[in-house]
Amino acid sequence: MTEPMIEVEDLRVRFGTSEVVKGVSFAVPRGASFGMVGESGSGKSTILRALAGLNPNWSGRLRLAGMALGPRRDRAFFRRCQMVFQDPYGSLHPRQTIDRQLSEPLLIHGIDGIDARILRALAEVGLPDVVRFRYPHQLSGGQRQRVAIARALIAGPEVLLLDEPTSALDVSVQAEVLNLLADLQQSRGLTYVMVTHNLAVVSHLCETVGVMQGGEMVERLSAADLRAGRTRHPHTAELRALSTELEEAPA
Amino acid sequence: MSARVEMRGLRVSFPSPRGPVEVVRGVSLDLGAEKLGIVGESGSGKSLTARAILKLLPAAAHIRAERLRFDDIDVLTAGERQMRAIRGRRAGLILQDPKYALNPVMTAGAQIAEAWRAHHRGRRRQAMEAAVELLAQVRIRDPARVAGLYPHELSGGMGQRVMIAMMLAPDPELLIADEPTSALDATVQAEILRLIDDLVSRRGMGLILISHDLPLVSHFCDRVMVMYAGRVVEELRAADLAAARHPYTRGLLDCMPSLLHPKPRLPVLARDAAWNE
Known part of the structure; x- marks a missing residue:
C-alpha cells in the first residue's frame, strides 16, 4: 500500500514552439500534500492543469493511484480528482444558485440523495443553510471560495488540485480557508497538490515543496528544510530570503 | 517639496434602498513628507479614504468632512478644474493592475510622453526623450526599446514600472499607491516597493501606501493606520507594529501563516461588534 496517489514522470508541456514544462517528475503519497512554488510563468499552474485534464497537449507519464492517465479523461477520473481555482468570482456561474451549482456534479455522476448531500457539504465547509438558495454575488469572497471547495468535494474525490486557493482573499479569510x-x-x-507563490502558505499546508523555475523543478525539499533554510538551489534561497525579510521586519 | 494633506472627520456614503450607507465614518489624517500605510480588509474604506484626497470617487458617493485640504486647496469646494491641477501634477495615483490601468493601444513611451506633455510645455520630441529618461529612472534596462513596446508586450513588473514612470512625469508632491504590488510575484513585488521607496525618499515626496498586507506595509512605511469598517481603529509607528494593542490589529498579525514560526493551526479573527463603534 505504498503506491503513490499521484505520479508525474518526465512531464513536458509546450505552447506553440516554446516548451513551458521541461521534464518534471514528482510523486505524492496518498493523504499527503505537495506544494509547488515559483514565479509566474515558471510552469507550476501548467503542471496542475495537465494533471486536471484541462490541457491535453502534454507528453510524459501521469498516474493516478497507479492508473495511467491519457490526455482526455473520463467521468470516473473527475469523480476522483477535482480542482479549486484562485478566483472564486470567476469559477462560479454568476447566474446559477449555489444549490444548482452543487447539484450539478451529483447529477453528472448519478449520485442520489442530492438534498441531504448539499446540506452536508455546506455544513462541512462551514456555511449556513440559507446560502443554498443564494447567487454568488450575494456572498463574500471567502464564502464563495468555500462554495468552490464544497463543489469540488461533493462527489467525494480523493485528490484535490488547488491553484492559489487563498491568494484572492483577505489574510483573515485566508486563515479560515487554510484551516x-x-x-x-x-x-x-x-x-x-497545491500551487502558490506564498512560501508561508505552502509550508503551512504541505509537507513537501517543489520549487519551479523556467519550466523545471529545480529543487524538492521538505517544508521543515525550507523553514530552516536548508536549501540547495539558489532560486529556493532567493524566494526564501524575500519571504523572511518581510516577516522579520517589524520585530 | 511636499504638500500637506489635512483631513478631519471624513465621511463617505453611498445611497441604498434603505437609506445612505456610510462606508468611511469619520477618518482624520495629517500627512507631510512621510510614508503612511493604510491597512485593512476589503471593504474597510481604505481606498475610498485615499481617493477622497483626489476626489476620485464613484459618482454615487457622497462625501462630507469637517476639513479636507490639499496644501492650500480646499478639496471639498474645489471644482473639477482645480482638482485637475492636483491630480497627476501634484498627486499621482498608482493602481493595482497595470494590465487595466495602461492604454492597450498606445506604446509605453507614448503614454508617458502624454502624461509629461499634459504638465510640461514642450515638443513631442522632448516629451519622448523625457519618457525614456523616466523609464531609466524606474530602472528599466534598455529604456529606448521598452518605450516602443505596447502594454501586452510587458510583464506585470515592467507594466507597473511604466505606471510609476508615468506618475513621476509631472513631478508630484504626493504619491498614492493603491495595492501597487498585489498583482505581482513576490520577487517583483519587493523590487517595485523598493523602487517606490527609493524614489519617494530621493524626491522628498509624501507616500500613501494602501494594502491588506500589514507586515509588508510596516516594512516600507513610517506610520501605519489600521482601518476596520470605515474607521481607524489603531494608528502606530511602523517600528512599533509588534506592540500593536487593538485586538483587530493583533488578529491580523496572528492569522498570517509564517515561514519561520510554524503554527499547528492558524488563529482566526473573532470579530467583535464593539470594533464597529
Whole structure:
C-alpha cells in the first residue's frame, strides 16, 4: 500500500514552439500534500492543469493511484480528482444558485440523495443553510471560495488540485480557508497538490515543496528544510530570503 | 517639496434602498513628507479614504468632512478644474493592475510622453526623450526599446514600472499607491516597493501606501493606520507594529501563516461588534 496517489514522470508541456514544462517528475503519497512554488510563468499552474485534464497537449507519464492517465479523461477520473481555482468570482456561474451549482456534479455522476448531500457539504465547509438558495454575488469572497471547495468535494474525490486557493482573499479569510483545508484533509484523507507563490502558505499546508523555475523543478525539499533554510538551489534561497525579510521586519 | 494633506472627520456614503450607507465614518489624517500605510480588509474604506484626497470617487458617493485640504486647496469646494491641477501634477495615483490601468493601444513611451506633455510645455520630441529618461529612472534596462513596446508586450513588473514612470512625469508632491504590488510575484513585488521607496525618499515626496498586507506595509512605511469598517481603529509607528494593542490589529498579525514560526493551526479573527463603534 505504498503506491503513490499521484505520479508525474518526465512531464513536458509546450505552447506553440516554446516548451513551458521541461521534464518534471514528482510523486505524492496518498493523504499527503505537495506544494509547488515559483514565479509566474515558471510552469507550476501548467503542471496542475495537465494533471486536471484541462490541457491535453502534454507528453510524459501521469498516474493516478497507479492508473495511467491519457490526455482526455473520463467521468470516473473527475469523480476522483477535482480542482479549486484562485478566483472564486470567476469559477462560479454568476447566474446559477449555489444549490444548482452543487447539484450539478451529483447529477453528472448519478449520485442520489442530492438534498441531504448539499446540506452536508455546506455544513462541512462551514456555511449556513440559507446560502443554498443564494447567487454568488450575494456572498463574500471567502464564502464563495468555500462554495468552490464544497463543489469540488461533493462527489467525494480523493485528490484535490488547488491553484492559489487563498491568494484572492483577505489574510483573515485566508486563515479560515487554510484551516478548513487542513481539517478536510484529516477527516477525509485527501491528497492535495497545491500551487502558490506564498512560501508561508505552502509550508503551512504541505509537507513537501517543489520549487519551479523556467519550466523545471529545480529543487524538492521538505517544508521543515525550507523553514530552516536548508536549501540547495539558489532560486529556493532567493524566494526564501524575500519571504523572511518581510516577516522579520517589524520585530 | 511636499504638500500637506489635512483631513478631519471624513465621511463617505453611498445611497441604498434603505437609506445612505456610510462606508468611511469619520477618518482624520495629517500627512507631510512621510510614508503612511493604510491597512485593512476589503471593504474597510481604505481606498475610498485615499481617493477622497483626489476626489476620485464613484459618482454615487457622497462625501462630507469637517476639513479636507490639499496644501492650500480646499478639496471639498474645489471644482473639477482645480482638482485637475492636483491630480497627476501634484498627486499621482498608482493602481493595482497595470494590465487595466495602461492604454492597450498606445506604446509605453507614448503614454508617458502624454502624461509629461499634459504638465510640461514642450515638443513631442522632448516629451519622448523625457519618457525614456523616466523609464531609466524606474530602472528599466534598455529604456529606448521598452518605450516602443505596447502594454501586452510587458510583464506585470515592467507594466507597473511604466505606471510609476508615468506618475513621476509631472513631478508630484504626493504619491498614492493603491495595492501597487498585489498583482505581482513576490520577487517583483519587493523590487517595485523598493523602487517606490527609493524614489519617494530621493524626491522628498509624501507616500500613501494602501494594502491588506500589514507586515509588508510596516516594512516600507513610517506610520501605519489600521482601518476596520470605515474607521481607524489603531494608528502606530511602523517600528512599533509588534506592540500593536487593538485586538483587530493583533488578529491580523496572528492569522498570517509564517515561514519561520510554524503554527499547528492558524488563529482566526473573532470579530467583535464593539470594533464597529
